[in-house]
Each structure stands twice: as structure tokens, then as C-alpha cells.
Amino acid sequence: MEQIVNLIDLPYKQFYNFYLAIEKSKLIEIRKTLFKSAIKYSSLRSEWMLLEQEERKNIDEERSRAHNVFIDDCNIMSRNMIANGEDALWRKELGNDRKVIGDFACYISFVLGIKAR
Numbered sequence: 179m180e181q182i183v184n185l186i187d188l189p190y191k192q193f194y195n196f197y198l199a200i201e202k203s204k205l206i207e208i209r210k211t212l213f214k215s216a217i218k219y220s221s222l223r224s225e226w227m228l229l230e231q232e233e234r235k236n237i238d239e240e241r242s243r244a245h246n247v248f249i250d251d252c253n254i255m256s257r258n259m260i261a262n263g264e265d266a267l268w269r270k271e272l273g274n275d276r277k278v279i280g281d282f283a284c285y286i287s288f289v290l291g292i293k294a295r
Contacts, residue, residue, distance in 0.1 A: 189278070193285040196268035205258050212251040213286060219244040220287035223280060245276065248283045 203209055222241040226234060256269035272282060 189281075190285065192271065193282055194289075196272060196282065197286060197289055199259075199265060199268040200255060203255070203259055203262075203264055205255065205262065205264075208251075208255050208258050212248075212255045213290060215244065215248040215251045216283040216286035217290065219248045219280065220284040223284060245280055245283075249276070249279055252279065252282075 200209055200212065219241070222237060222244050226237070226241060229237070252269060252272065256266040259266040272279060
């Protein structure tokens with residue numbers, strides 16, 4: 179049976195504040211790298227839902243690697259924001275739960291997609 183996600187429970191308002199903190203950073207290239215890794219991971223995560231079990235096995239390592247890259251990029255962005263005197267509280271508030279961080283990647287991808295219209 180499919181698990182139904184209650185969208186109200188997801189921290190979209192908090193994610194929006196995290197996104198805004200990153201968006202206003204002067205670290206354009208690092209931000210761009212973070213956003214690209216969010217898009218890559220969210221694409222693989224979305225595709226995952228459409229795949230059969232065997233196909234999932236084939237991309238599992240790539241999906242996990244993309245997730246790790248996104249987490250690393252969040253950490254890099256945060257460290258550089260702090261080094262440049264910018265507020266990086268978003269990273270502490272995001273926490274270390276891999277699922278939540280993955281949700282944030284999907285949120286970034288969603289926002290960028292809507293902004294591109």
C-alpha cells in the first residue's frame with residue numbers, strides 16, 4: 179500500500195525561510211552549485227517513484243551519491259556564508275535528518291521550477 183504524505187506536516191514555511199536565506203547570499207557560484215545538486219537529487223528521487231524494483235536497484239547508488247552531494251553542498255554553502263559574515267542559521271535549523279534534507283532539495287527544485295515560468 180502506498181504511503182500518503184500529508185503535505186501539511188512538511189515544513190514548507192521553514193523551507194521557504196531557508197531558501198530565502200540562501201537566495202540572498204552574495205555567494206552566487208556556491209549557491210548555483212547547491213541549487214544544481216538539489217535539482218539533480220530531486221529529479222532522481224521523483225523518478226524513483228516511477229521505477230520497478232529492478233530499475234530502482236540500478237539507480238540506487240547514483241541517488242544516494244546525489245543525496246550526499248546535496249548535503250555536502252548545504253554544508254559548503256553554510257560554512258562559506260559564515261566565513262563571509264552572512265547568517266547561516268538555516269543550516270542548523272535544517273538539521274541532519276537525511277529525509278528532511280532530501281525534502282529541502284525537492285523544495286528548492288520546486289521553487290526554481292515555479293520561478294522559471
